Amino acid sequence: MIKTAAPIVVLTGAGISKESGLDTFRDAGGIWSKVRIEDVATPEAFARDPDRVHAFYNARRHSMLDADVKPNAAHLALARLEKTWPGGVLIVTQNIDNLHERAGSQALIHMHGELLKSRCGRCGDVQPCLDDLSVAMACQACGELGVLRPHVVWFGEMPLHMDAIEEALACAGLFISIGTSGNVYPAAGFVEIVRDYANGHTIELNLEPSAGASAFNEAIYGEAGIVVPAYVDRLLDKL
Numbered sequence: 001m002i003k004t005a006a007p008i009v010v011l012t013g014a015g016i017s018k019e020s021g022l023d024t025f026r027d028a029g030g031i032w033s034k035v036r037i038e039d040v041a042t043p044e045a046f047a048r049d050p051d052r053v054h055a056f057y058n059a060r061r062h063s064m065l066d067a068d069v070k071p072n073a074a075h076l077a078l079a080r081l082e083k084t085w086p087g088g089v090l091i092v093t094q095n096i097d098n099l100h101e102r103a104g105s106q107a108l109i110h111m112h113g114e115l116l117k118s119r120c121g122r123c124g125d126v127q128p129c130l131d132d133l134s135v136a137m138a139c140q141a142c143g144e145l146g147v148l149r150p151h152v153v154w155f156g157e158m159p160l161h162m163d164a165i166e167e168a169l170a171c172a173g174l175f176i177s178i179g180t181s182g183n184v185y186p187a188a189g190f191v192e193i194v195r196d197y198a199n200g201h202t203i204e205l206n207l208e209p210s211a212g213a214s215a216f217n218e219a220i221y222g223e224a225g226i227v228v229p230a231y232v233d234r235l236l237d238k239l
Contacts, residue, residue, distance in 0.1 A: 002201055004239055005087045006173020010078060011190055012093045012100070015179020015207055016224045019072045020099055022064065042155050050135050050146070057150040058132040061115055064097050065130065071103035074178065074228035079104035081232045084239070090168050094180065094187055096152050111159040111187065117151035120144065126151055159186060169193040172200045176231070179224050182210030191215045205231060 014022070039045055040056040063069070082089040082105055091100055091108045096115040100108050113119075118129035125141035135146040153159050169175065175194040182188050192215060194200040203218040204210060205227050213219060220227045 002174050002235070002238070003087070004085070006200070007087045007168065007171055008081070008085060008089045008174045008176065009168050009172040009190075009194070010081075010089065010091045010176045010178065011180060011187060012078075012091060012095060012178045013180030013187075014095060016072075016074050016228070017095050017097055017099055018179070019074070019223060019225045020097075021066070021069045022097060022099075037155055043157065046149060046154070050149075053149075054133050054135070057115065057152070061130075061132070061150075064115060069097075069099075071099045072225045074224040075099050075103035075105070077229040077232040081235065082107055084236055086239070087173065092165050092168075092187075092190075094184070109161050109165060111153070111161060111165060113150070113152035113160060115150055115152060118148050119151040121147040121149050162186065165190075166193060170197040172198045174235075175200055175202045176205060177203070177210070177216070178205045178228060180206065180210055182212035188212050203231070 035056065040053050046053045078089070078091060078100070082091070089107060091105050092111055093100060093108065094112050096110065096113055098114065098116055116129055117126050118133055119126050120139040120141060122144045123139060123142040125139055127140055133148050133150065137148050138145050139148055169190055170193060172194045175191060177191060180187065188211065191202050191212060194202055195215070201218070202216045203220070204213055204216040205220050205224065207223065208221055209219065220231060
């Protein structure tokens with residue numbers, strides 16, 4: 001039995017956004033089957049060929065801003081859970097899209113950054129970014145040319161806000177993992193933090209078992225737009 005006063009931490013990955021029309025990464029036909037990580041998603045790639053890296057993320061930004069890309073039933077269900085659950089709900093997302101915000105979620109951490117923001121590689125200034133980035137652009141804060149980059153975490157860089165995430169996990173009465181591969185750390189290890197430090201209940205909601213499926217107390221498999229709203233209804237029926 002999950003106590004209604006228990007805090008909930010939700011981890012979301014690319015699988016929750018796939019049903020909104022955005023590509024996943026590690027699935028067959030996903031982004032990393034079409035382009036090499038080393039060419040577009042590392043600090044070294046940006047130093048070597050910033051134009052190519054900008055072109056890759058500019059194209060992804062265009063896709064994200066397509067009028068047909070909207071929050072799906074899973075995003076909306078999590079926003080409803082946050083508004084209703086007495087113990088509080090924190091969403092930690094690996095996704096760099098803004099679908100959780102558009103669905104109404106407010107307690108949200110983007111551990112891998114946000115594509116609709118830019119960051120200065122010199123002074124660290126972060127700004128909203130809805131247009132293409134290029135090496136010809138200057139930072140609004142420090143004026144330096146050629147140092148603006150997408151505000152995303154590349155391979156080899158530390159995910160954002162890890163102290164706050166780990167603190168929340170260590171107090172979680174329930175941990176829900178949605179649409180993740182279970183291959184990418186540190187997120188793949190979150191279930192163990194909840195299990196070992198908070199003694200919380202853990203559940204995987206996924207299209208298929210992740211690489212870390214055996215670490216969870218419970219699992220439900222199916223499309224996110226179906227299984228997530230059904231599980232949220234199950235939780236809220238306890239109130």
